[in-house]
Structures are given as C-alpha cells and as structure tokens.
Amino acid sequence: MGLTVQKINKTYRSGETTFHALKDVTLEMETGEIAVILGPSGSGKSTLLNAIGGIDQVDNGDISVEGWNVASLSDKESVNYRREMIGFVFQMNNLIPNLTVYENIEVAANISTSPLKINDVIDDVGLSGMGDCFPRELSGGQQQRVSIARAIVRKPKLLLCDEPTGSLDSVTSKDILSLLKKMNSNYNITTLIITHNEAISQMADRIIQLKDGMIDTVTLNENIYPPERIEW
Numbered sequence: 001m002g003l004t005v006q007k008i009n010k011t012y013r014s015g016e017t018t019f020h021a022l023k024d025v026t027l028e029m030e031t032g033e034i035a036v037i038l039g040p041s042g043s044g045k046s047t048l049l050n051a052i053g054g055i056d057q058v059d060n061g062d063i064s065v066e067g068w069n070v071a072s073l074s075d076k077e078s079v080n081y082r083r084e085m086i087g088f089v090f091q092m093n094n095l096i097p098n099l100t101v102y103e104n105i106e107v108a109a110n111i112s113t114s115p116l117k118i119n120d121v122i123d124d125v126g127l128s129g130m131g132d133c134f135p136r137e138l139s140g141g142q143q144q145r146v147s148i149a150r151a152i153v154r155k156p157k158l159l160l161c162d163e164p165t166g167s168l169d170s171v172t173s174k175d176i177l178s179l180l181k182k183m184n185s186n187y188n189i190t191t192l193i194i195t196h197n198e199a200i201s202q203m204a205d206r207i208i209q210l211k212d213g214m215i216d217t218v219t220l221n222e223n224i225y226p227p228e229r230i231e232w
C-alpha cells in the first residue's frame, strides 16, 4: 500500500496575506522505500512532511499511508495515526534532559500497545550499556541515536526525518544515515528524509525535488550507495 499523496494544497494565512506553501503536490512511495526530499529553504519540505505525519492539516487533496486516509482524520484519529504509524526524527533531538537514555525511550514505548523491548532497541542503535546515561553525557551523534531509538520503539510503519543530520559533522552524519538505513531494512519501515544535502540522495530509492511548493522532479535512483560510501 505504501504512501500516496494526491493533489494536496496548503495555504498559510496571516492577516491579509495568504501564502500557498504546497501546490497540487502528488507523489507516491512503496512500502519499505527510502525517499529523500530536496529543495531550497521555503520550498515546502517541512510542510509536506508535517502533512504526511498528521501534524498539520492540508486544505484539500488526499494523503494515504498504509490504508489510513490521513487528510480526513479527526483530531482524535490523528493522535492514533501518529501513535500507531509514524516515527519522527528531527534535527533537534528534543530528548528530555533529566531522563536517562532508557527512560527517554520508555516514554515513547509507553504510548504503544506492543512496543519493542527497550534494551533491544538500545542495542540496535549502537548504544549498548549506555541506558543509564543522561543526554548531556552523550555526543550529538549518540543523542541522535537515542532519538532514532525513541522513534523506532513503537514499530512505526513510516519514519519521517526532518534534517536528521543537520547539526552533525560529515562522519557522524554518515553513521546516522547508516543507522537509518539499517532500521529501514530491519523493520521494513518506509523512510522519508528531508535534507538540504544533495549527497544524501545517493542512498535513496526515490529523490523528490520540491520548488516553490510544487514537485519539480521525482527520480528513481538506480545507483544506490550505502551511506558509508556516499561522496560528501
């Protein structure tokens, strides 16, 4: 079933002015794919991701994610949709500073009916033995690993990443992208990554270029590189 977005429009209004942030955006992804959304600042990348993630409503059009009709969910249904279907990873990891690594992941696990085992996820993201650490004791890359663990523990079907390597150096970025690739393969999670960094598109099955709120191009990538071999 995957993901289908059909002719969605989103306008922001403030006072007299209206800004058309998404214009007839149509795209699709198959289950288990990795797609990258590229585009200049202000082209609508986050608006699109937030609409797909059920954080923000669109004006019209359809969004379907593994059978959920996202554009027509009530507030309560969209809470369930996000809880059952979506994992988010942001540039700023938003970890809770006075909770340990284990507890940060536990908070997310507790809102799921059948989460993964927290210690297994800690191992999966390469933080074995660090469950008792506090975020301030970790590097930026390790903190981002915790936020990926927090997203994964609820077994989402769709992982939405907004500039997941935006504050990391190139070596650490590749590590984080490798981890996202591993999670994508291990759990068959459809993965959508927003980035400013065109190099990241080398690891994606599908490259979506946005321009002025519209889809500029969609390219199916035939030469996929593992993240560690990306030319930065």
Ligand SMILES: Nc1ncnc2c1ncn2[C@@H]1O[C@H](COP(=O)(O)OP(=O)(O)OP(=O)(O)O)[C@@H](O)[C@H]1O
Pocket: 012, 013, 014, 019, 021, 039, 040, 041, 042, 043, 044, 045, 046, 047, 048
């Ligand atoms: N809440 C809002 N109210 C008014 N305008 C908004 C709002 N959110 C976004 N916009 C506008 O919509 C356009 C698209 O914003 P969006 O954040 O989706 O772009 P982006 O491609 O993700 O940019 P960036 O790469 O800088 O994060 C921008 O021009 C932005 O100013």
